[in-house]
Amino acid sequence: MTDFLVKRDDLRQCRIAESDVPELQGGQALLRVDTFGLTANNITYAVMGEAMSYWDFFPAEDGWGRVPMWGFAEVELSEAEGVDPGTRLYGYLPPSSHLVVTPADAGGRGFVDGSTHRAQLPSAYHRYLVTGTDPFYQPDTEEMQMLLRPLFFTSFLIDDQLADEGLASRGPVVFSSASSKTAIAAAFMLAQREGTQLVALTSPRSAEFVGGLGIYGHTITGCRGRQRRASGSPLALRRRARSQHGRRGYALGGNCRRLGRASRTATDPLLRPGSRRQTLQGLGWGRTGSEGCRCLAPLLRMD
Numbered sequence: 001m002t003d004f005l006v007k008r009d010d011l012r013q014c015r016i017a018e019s020d021v022p023e024l025q026g027g028q029a030l031l032r033v034d035t036f037g038l039t040a041n042n043i044t045y046a047v048m049g050e051a052m053s054y055w056d057f058f059p060a061e062d063g064w065g066r067v068p069m070w071g072f073a074e075v076e077l078s079e080a081e082g083v084d085p086g087t088r089l090y091g092y093l094p095p096s097s098h099l100v101v102t103p104a105d106a107g108g109r110g111f112v113d114g115s116t117h118r119a120q121l122p123s124a125y126h127r128y129l130v131t132g133t134d135p136f137y138q139p140d141t142e143e144m145q146m147l148l149r150p151l152f153f154t155s156f157l158i159d160d161q162l163a164d165e166g167l168a169s170r171g172p173v174v175f176s177s178a179s180s181k182t183a184i185a186a187a188f189m190l191a192q193r194e195g196t197q198l199v200a201l202t203s204p205r206s207a208e209f210v211g212g213l214g215i216y217g218h219t220i221t222g223c224r225g226r227q228r229r230a231s232g233s234p235l236a237l238r239r240r241a242r243s244q245h246g247r248r249g250y251a252l253g254g255n256c257r258r259l260g261r262a263s264r265t266a267t268d269p270l271l272r273p274g275s276r277r278q279t280l281q282g283l284g285w286g287r288t289g290s291e292g293c294r295c296l297a298p299l300l301r302m303d
Helices: 042-049 139-166 181-190 204-212 273-281
Strands: 002-007 010-018 029-037 069-078 088-093 098-101 101-105 110-113 127-130 173-174 198-202 218-221 235-245 248-258 263-265
Touching: 010 042, 029 088, 029 139, 069 139, 088 218, 139 181, 173 181, 181 198, 204 218
Parallel strands: 173 198, 173 235, 198 218
Antiparallel strands: 002 010, 029 069, 029 098, 069 088, 088 127, 101 110, 110 127, 235 248, 248 263
């Protein structure tokens, strides 16, 4: 078994470690990690590893850690009912050659890892999806899925929250870091709603890219960029991680603030797949000057 380990108190130090593949116990399955994506999002997992317990998902020897990744794996061996060898999965993985999981609620769509050490960690990271029954999966877009899908889930919740609270149509929605993957996907979904005004805040070097997306109505560069008047009071949208229950139990949501008014923060946005599926089915992709952004379209489509 091969592991890529980083020093938890100094992320500049890393090493490759070799060890024996663990033997399975009853109810466990051995996953062979096939491929995973590495982005700035993963670096955030490492930077926030202690504060938000990301190191606890895939424990390593004392002082070292496995940075969580998103990617694809195959079931190599299984002692778990309903989990067959050869099944291809998408989910949260370590930068290792193998991972032992304890499948729970296994079915045709996948399972959740019921390992004891993960019981107190956020459940959004526990599910492993069978690619053969995953409506989002397309074999020729695996690389894009690894890079964009984890952040699209956050974008989905931001769009859902703003719609539920009636904020999307009450004035311009202002996105900081408008060129980021999360902002692009959230803006893409909000742009499908009638009466929504989207304003992008970005750096001068990203202005052409952001403008070429065809999503934002206005683009403002820098802190002293040209101001454009718009009706209503603008809604500033940015992301932050909030601790709700001490060290464990974190929710990631949009920190939404009506400029000049009282603060409103979402602590537990809910996913409503029934009505939201209809919205996703109707999504199309608008004008764009970037091939990379056109490639978002298949990831946002549910067949």
